[in-house]
Each structure stands twice: as C-alpha cells, then as structure tokens.
Amino acid sequence: MSVLIIADHDLGKLSPATARIVHAVAELGPIDVLVVGENAQNVASDAAQLAGVQKVLVAETASTTDTDLAVIETLAQSYRYVVQSAGSVGRDRMPALAARLDLMPVTDIVEILGPNRFVRPIYAGNALQTITDNQPRHILTVRASAFRAAAGGNAAPIETIESPTSSVARLIATHRTESDTPDLSTAQIVVGGGIALGSAENFQLIERLAKKLNAAIGATRAAVDAGYAPNDWQVGQTGKIIAPDLYIAIGISGALQHLAGIQGAKKIVAINSDPEAPLVKLADAALIGDLFEIIPQLIDELDKTGTP
Amino acid sequence: MKILVAIKRVVDHNVRIRVRPDGSGVETQGVRMSMNPFCKHAVEAAVQLGEAGHGDEIVVVSIGPKAANDVILTALAMGAHRGMLIETDADLETLAIAKLLAKVVAEENPDIVLLGKQAVDDDSNHVGQMLAALTNRPQATFASEIKVVGPGLEVTREIDSGRETIAIPLPAIVTADLRLNTPRNAALPMVMKARSKPLAVRPVAEFGVDLTPRLTIEKISPPPERVAGKTVGSVPELAAFIAGEVSQMEAL
Numbered sequence: 001m002s003v004l005i006i007a008d009h010d011l012g013k014l015s016p017a018t019a020r021i022v023h024a025v026a027e028l029g030p031i032d033v034l035v036v037g038e039n040a041q042n043v044a045s046d047a048a049q050l051a052g053v054q055k056v057l058v059a060e061t062a063s064t065t066d067t068d069l070a071v072i073e074t075l076a077q078s079y080r081y082v083v084q085s086a087g088s089v090g091r092d093r094m095p096a097l098a099a100r101l102d103l104m105p106v107t108d109i110v111e112i113l114g115p116n117r118f119v120r121p122i123y124a125g126n127a128l129q130t131i132t133d134n135q136p137r138h139i140l141t142v143r144a145s146a147f148r149a150a151a152g153g154n155a156a157p158i159e160t161i162e163s164p165t166s167s168v169a170r171l172i173a174t175h176r177t178e179s180d181t182p183d184l185s186t187a188q189i190v191v192g193g194g195i196a197l198g199s200a201e202n203f204q205l206i207e208r209l210a211k212k213l214n215a216a217i218g219a220t221r222a223a224v225d226a227g228y229a230p231n232d233w234q235v236g237q238t239g240k241i242i243a244p245d246l247y248i249a250i251g252i253s254g255a256l257q258h259l260a261g262i263q264g265a266k267k268i269v270a271i272n273s274d275p276e277a278p279l280v281k282l283a284d285a286a287l288i289g290d291l292f293e294i295i296p297q298l299i300d301e302l303d304k305t306g307t308p
Numbered sequence: 309m310k311i312l313v314a315i316k317r318v319v320d321h322n323v324r325i326r327v328r329p330d331g332s333g334v335e336t337q338g339v340r341m342s343m344n345p346f347c348k349h350a351v352e353a354a355v356q357l358g359e360a361g362h363g364d365e366i367v368v369v370s371i372g373p374k375a376a377n378d379v380i381l382t383a384l385a386m387g388a389h390r391g392m393l394i395e396t397d398a399d400l401e402t403l404a405i406a407k408l409l410a411k412v413v414a415e416e417n418p419d420i421v422l423l424g425k426q427a428v429d430d431d432s433n434h435v436g437q438m439l440a441a442l443t444n445r446p447q448a449t450f451a452s453e454i455k456v457v458g459p460g461l462e463v464t465r466e467i468d469s470g471r472e473t474i475a476i477p478l479p480a481i482v483t484a485d486l487r488l489n490t491p492r493n494a495a496l497p498m499v500m501k502a503r504s505k506p507l508a509v510r511p512v513a514e515f516g517v518d519l520t521p522r523l524t525i526e527k528i529s530p531p532p533e534r535v536a537g538k539t540v541g542s543v544p545e546l547a548a549f550i551a552g553e554v555s556q557m558e559a560l
Contacts, residue, residue: 010468010469064474065446065447065449066446069441087468088450088465088466088467088468089467089468091433091437091449091450092437092447092449092450093437094437095402095432095433095434095435095437095438095441096437096438096440096441096447097441098403098434098438099403099406099437099438099439099441099442100441102403103403103522104401104402104403104521104522104523105434106523107432107433107434108431117526121431121531122334122429122430122431122528123319123325123334123428123429123431124428124431125531126324126325126327126530126531127325127327127334127528127529127530127531128528128529128530128531129430129525129527129528130525130526130527130528130529131523131524131525131526132523132524132526133522133523133524134522134523134524135522135523168446168476168477169446169448169474169475169476170474170475170476171472171473171474172462172473172474172475173472173473174469174470174471174472174473175464175470175471175472175473176469176470176471177469177470185468188557189554189557213550213554221486224487225487230470231452231466231470231471231487232466232467232468232469232470232471237428237431238346238425238426238485238486240468245553245557246550246553246554246557248550256321256322256324257321263531267553268534268537269546269549269550270537271546275539280537280539281536281537282534282536282537283537283538283539284535284537284538284549285537285538285539285540285545285546285549285550286537286538286539286540287539287540287541287542287543287545287546288539294543294546297543298543298546298547298550301543301544301546301547302547302550302551304547305547305548305551307547307550307551307554307555
C-alpha cells in the first residue's frame with residue numbers, strides 16, 4: 001500500500017479534481033482512494049471507475065474537519081503518501097493531518113519530479129520552489145489544474161470502513177452559488193470579468209458569453225468585493241487557480257493577485273479599453289475597445305462561425 | 309476573552325519580486341516589507357471583537373528577525389494591547405512556527421487564536437491548521453465572518469462551492485480570509501501610543517522547540533515567461549481566433 005488519495009466531492013458527486021490527482025500521482029505507487037463524508041457511497045462508485053485506482057475506501061459521516069481527520073489519520077499509518085487536491089477541503093485538512101503526524105507537508109504541487117521531489121509556486125506564482133522531501137512519509141496537496149485527468153473504465157472494489165459520528169463542529173448553513181456552468185478549477189475554457197463590468201446586471205454579459213462557449217465563469221477580487229459575482233468565482237492568489245486551454249479576460253487589467261491565478265492558462269484573450277493593461281500585454285489575442293459593444297458582437301460572430 | 313493574533317512580516321504585496329539569479333531565493337534585501345495582508349485582517353477582526361466587548365486582552369505575536377517589531381507595532385497601533393517577538397533570523401518551516409505558537413498558546417491560554425489564512429511570501433496556508441492540530445482545538449479556516457454566539461463562535465467560511473457557516477466551541481483557532489473586514493489604518497496618536505505598549509522580545513531558543521527543517525529547498529526559479537502578446541483589429545478576427553482555439557481543444 002502506497003498512495004492514499006482523499007477524494008473531493010460535493011452534493012454526492014465526485015469532483016473533477018480527483019481524477020486529475022489520480023493521474024498526477026500515478027507514478028508514486030498503487031493508489032487507494034478514500035471517500036469520507038455524506039453520500040459517500042455514490043461518490044465511491046464514481047471513484048472506482050478511475051483508471052489506476054486499486055481500491056476505494058468509504059467512510060459515511062457528516063463531513064467536518066475533525067471527523068475527516070479522525071478517519072484519515074487512522075488510515076494514514078499504512079500509506080507512504082497521503083494526497084488531496086489543493087482545493088478548500090484539502091487546504092483545510094492536510095496541514096492539520098501533517099502536524100498530527102509530526103510531518104511537514106508539501107502543498108500546492110504543480111509538478112512531480114520524482115518520488116520525493118516536487119515543485120510548488122511561491123509569491124503568487126512569481127517564483128517556483130523545487131523541494132526534496134526526505135521524510136519517511138509524505139503529506140501532499142496537488143493543484144488539479146496543473147494535471148490532466150485519469151481515464152475511466154475501471155471497476156475497483158469498494159470497501160466500507162468505520163467512521164466516527166461525533167464532531168465538535170456543527171454545520172449551520174451553506175450558501176452556494178446556483179450555476180450550471182462547468183467546474184471553474186478544471187474547465188477547458190474560462191470567461192473572466194473584472195470591475196469594468198460596473199454592475200451585477202452587466203456581469204450577465206460574461207455569463208452569456210460563457211454559456212455560448214460552454215465555459216466556466218471567473219471574476220477578479222474587485223468584481224467579487226463589489227458584489228458583481230459570487231466569491232467562489234474568484235480567480236487569483238487567494239481564490240481559485242485555473243489552467244484552462246483558453247482564458248478570455250474581459251475588462252480585467254491584470255493585478256498581480258489575479259495573474260497568480262491564471263499563469264497556467266495556455267492561451268489568453270483580452271478585451272479591454274486600455275492598451276497598456278498588463279493582461280493586454282500578456283494576451284495571445286487582445287482586442288482594444290468597449291466591452292459592452294464587443295461582447296454582443298462577439299457572441300453574434302461566434303454564432304455565425306458555428307462555435308463551438 | 310483573551311485573543312492571541314499571530315502575524316508575519318513579509319515582502320510588501322505590492323512589490324514586484326525578483327528571483328536571485330543563482331537560484332538561492334527571492335531578493336529581500338532593500339525591499340519594502342510590511343505585515344502580511346491576511347494577518348492584517350486577523351488583527352482587525354481581533355480589535356473589532358474587542359470593541360464589541362469580546363476581547364479584554366489582545367496579544368500579538370510574531371516570529372522573525374528584530375525588524376519584525378515593525379509589524380507588531382502596526383498591530384499595537386491598530387488596537388492590540390501587548391506584543392511578543394520570538395526572535396530568530398532563520399527561515400523557519402511552517403511546522404516549526406506552529407510548534408512555537410503552540411508553546412505561546414500554552415503560556416497565554418487564549419480563548420481565540422486568530423491568524424491570516426496564508427502568508428503571501430511562501431503561500432503555504434498551513435499554520436492555523438497545524439496549530440489547531442497541535443493544541444487539539446477546533447479550527448475554522450478561511451473566515452469571512454466571525455460571530456460570538458453563546459459559549460462559542462459561528463464562523464462563515466469561504467469554500468470552493470461558495471460559503472458555509474459552522475459553529476465551534478471555544479477555545480478555537482480561526483484563520484482570516486480577505487472579505488472578513490477592512491483593516492483600519494491607525495491614526496497617528498495610536499501609532500505614538502503603540503510605542504508605549506508592552507513588547508517582549510524573546511530569543512527563539514527559549515522555547516525549546518526543534519527547528520531543524522524537514523524539507524530541502526533545492527532551488528528557487530522564476531516561472532516560465534509568456535511570449536509577448538498580439539493585438540487583433542476587429543471582432544471577426546477575435547472570433548476567428550477563439551473558434552480556432554476551440555476547434556483545437558482535446559475533447560476531455
């Protein structure tokens with residue numbers, strides 16, 4: 001037994017990030033996946049399909065930090081690596097797990113160079129740290145956006161394990177964004193909007209273009225702070241890190257904080273009134289002009305070309 | 309209630325950093341330093357809890373070189389009552405920092421420990437969670453709202469699917485996200501007053517924590533540079549570029 005991946009899931013579905021983590025760590029050893037939380041059985045059958053998974057472990061419990069950690073800590077003893085995506089759950093659990101095991105974790109990994117050599121960004125992605133981890137066991141979080149997804153078609157066995165029932169923390173309420181757009185962290189195309197949109201109503205222009213391209217929607221910190229977009233759309237150093245094939249940045253000048261979140265984008269399109277905006281200078285294709293005129297025209301034009 | 313806030317001095321977040329050509333690290337000599345922005349949100353949260361009658365004493369601790377006194381003074385000017393510098397010139401790993409803070413928690417026995425969710429230099433996002441594990445206290449990370457309700461806290465957290473509100477008992481560890489509040493700029497009289505507030509400087513060795521690094525940093529390198537961009541002249545050209553990219557994408 002070698003690698004234990006903690007699955008990310010939401011509303012009874014496996015998050016797309018987990019397939020990428022499975023693929024990312026495939027070289028490190030045989031992989032077991034742990035699904036801990038509510039509706040864990042449904043999630044487990046999704047996880048069992050991922051190529052490279054040897055076994056899926058299921059612990060059905062109310063998912064809070066302490067119940068998750070209790071399950072993971074017991075299991076961790078028998079694995080050389082414990083890995084989770086660097087999403088909000090992994091970021092919450094893995095450093096705590098590491099401290100309980102008296103290990104130093106390596107987090108936000110964007111490249112795996114060998115069994116104990118990893119690359120992670122620092123200073124909002126403006127520098128990269130190459131690390132050797134000579135500890136006997138490794139606690140890792142991996143940026144899903146930096147890796148491709150594992151294939152499907154597997155049918156790994158599913159095993160139910162004991163889970164604790166009591167937690168000191170109690171979930172009172174969830175406030176989620178109702179949206180049928182693709183998952184932001186793993187989307188192939190992302191359309192992002194900035195403060196230049198001017199209002200939540202105008203931000204719907206971004207949503208229209210995103211819908212047209214079957215893209216996820218991103219926003220800058222300023223746009224989220226101004227109430228134009230929900231917090232879980234924020235892209236940047238403190239929001240989500242994305243690495244789509246195509247990022248379309250609309251009315252976004254390109255603050256360092258935001259650029260940190262999009263460095264992995266393969267191609268960048270910018271629509272901006274300011275030819276000197278940092279994002280315009282980075283873009284593979286930039287169009288200078290008024291976004292309120294350009295976006296409707298662009299949607300019409302894409303309709304004409306039959307895209308996608 | 310007693311509140312402990314742990315803060316870090318980092319390269320100012322507006323500075324465009326430079327990676328040393330020899331790969332040994334990021335240049336910090338002659339660069340403007342300031343309090344990590346997330347730590348400022350943590351200090352502000354503590355001061356606001358105090359103003360609402362929930363914080364009789366706010367203690368601020370920082371771990372770092374002598375110069376980190378600056379950020380402690382900033383926190384004292386914002387309204388904290390007492391400061392502590394754990395002095396070291398070494399670059400400590402987050403696990404060592406958390407162990408030192410656990411010693412401070414054992415000494416001070418605060419009801420709430422507030423920290424920034426991450427420092428913008430190493431972007432680790434570890435210390436609050438580690439401290440919770442080491443002190444066996446509940447954690448509420450990435451907080452965008454903190455309310456004292458009965459004998460515990462209700463904390464709204466920023467998570468991947470939106471936000472969630474959890475209730476945790478005290479004593480507890482909370483890490484601050486950026487929408488928690490707007491940190492105040494201390495007025496000049498407060499800055500003057502801060503200099504007369506108690507600030508203890510204690511050598512790191514006093515705490516008896518093994519600070520040996522667990523990881524080896526082989527090198528620090530700059531990220532790959534992007535090829536400079538191109539401008540297109542019209543909407544149809546832009547649409548053609550997007551259509552071309554979309555048609556090349558691998559189906560997932």
